[in-house]
Amino acid sequence: MKKQYTYPFTAIVGQEQMKLALVLNIINPTLSGVLIRGEKGTAKSTAVRALADILPEIDVVGGIPFNLSPDEDSDVIKECFEVSGEVLSEERERLSVEKHKVRVVELPVGATEDRVVGTLDLEHALKAGEKRIEPGLLASAHRGILYVDEVNLLDDHVVDVLLDSAAMGVNTIEREGVSFAHPSRFTLVGTMNPEEGELRPQLLDRFGLCVQIDGIRDAEERVMVMERRFLFEENPEAFCRRWADESEKLVEKIDMARRLYPSVSVSRENLLAIANYCLEVGVDGHRGDIIIMKTAKTLAAYDGRTEVGRDDIDKAAMFALPHRIRRQPLQDIVMDVGSMLKNKTSNLES
Incomplete structure (x- = not known):
């Protein structure tokens, strides 16, 4: 039976937020x-x-x-x-x-x-x-x-x-x-x-x-998508072999982050910053706070650090809060990300 090849994860053009969210869940299934x-x-x-x-x-x-x-x-x-x-x-x-x-x-x-x-x-x-x-x-x-x-x-x-x-x-x-x-x-x-x-x-x-x-808006990157897809369909074995080193590096980085995660700490000051994020945007319950904390720790581990910084919290909030913010009827999730979270970030910086 002919072997079925899967398009390599590392060969996907753009969509960095999506790829990062998936990798974070591999590092930390919780x-x-x-x-x-x-x-x-x-x-x-x-x-x-x-x-x-x-x-x-x-x-x-x-x-x-x-x-x-x-x-x-x-x-x-x-x-x-x-x-x-x-x-x-x-x-x-x-x-x-x-x-x-x-x-x-x-x-x-x-x-x-x-x-x-x-x-x-x-x-x-x-x-x-x-x-x-x-x-x-x-x-x-x-x-x-x-x-x-x-x-x-x-x-x-x-x-x-x-x-x-x-x-x-x-x-x-x-x-x-x-x-x-x-x-x-x-x-x-x-x-x-x-x-x-x-x-x-x-x-x-x-x-x-x-x-x-969203779809890629840069013409050069769209061409890259077409080129890579064509090469994969023409010779999937050779294409996957070409991306094997990049895939192996990613696997090693994920493995390192999984081992490092238990050692990552979050200061009380940063825990308060997480709580304030959730309070100001109107998140119900406490799941949002906990997920931000875990995501920030996972981001730090993925970056090879043992202490959570404010940038980790800001990035984690962009992943964990969009679908938890209270919305008006017919209001879209993306509008919340574009307004409430940006306002929150600017308030923190000021």
């Missing part, structure tokens, strides 16, 4: 994902699918399709083996552990609830008196990235499932009084064209970061 808003044909899907090549490796329990960590609760691991119809040795030392790359699992807009959540084999349960599970996409996405293209077009019942799993870190499969729950902690990445409708507020708030992207 940022809770990113919503990428923009017009058609701006490399949104290309960038997300290219993530697979720069994601780190993790330890995964072998023999079952739930992407479990060897450090998960032993009862959870045992039950996941049972519902998969596999046998788990009593000796924990014999647990099969494999190295897998963090996965990017794509959730199609038209996916059914059973495809997302998973299903119970009711016939097997009635005949054998045992649970047997057909895992869904939420099992595959555990400890990985769940990617939803055109996330604003998802059916409401699928949105409800995502909200429950994102909030609890657990996916529950229920049918005819029989239920099974398994871990499902994932980074949610969504792309959308605002012209096709907005997101429900509950789902919008679940994205840690939000970026707005």
